[in-house]
Amino acid sequence: MEKFSEKLEQFFKDFGKGRKMVLSTSENDRVSSRMMSVVQINGDFYFQTDTELRKYHQLSVNRNAAL
Numbered sequence: 001m002e003k004f005s006e007k008l009e010q011f012f013k014d015f016g017k018g019r020k021m022v023l024s025t026s027e028n029d030r031v032s033s034r035m036m037s038v039v040q041i042n043g044d045f046y047f048q049t050d051t052e053l054r055k056y057h058q059l060s061v062n063r064n065a066a067l
Contacts, residue, residue, distance in 0.1 A: 024066045025058035
């Protein structure tokens with residue numbers, strides 16, 4: 001577990017405050033992926049989308065996502 005903690009700490013250090021990443025979401029077994037600006041604060045990842053966009057709708061019906 002110590003090795004995992006070390007690697008995780010290094011990941012967050014390398015990640016920094018923000019970067020562009022691919023965010024994948026899905027609805028009805030159909031996956032869509034888009035580049036998003038992502039920020040990291042205290043180990044949590046944040047991004048924003050508009051309530052009118054597909055990404056928002058997919059997250060509202062299926063909270064599972066992958067970066």
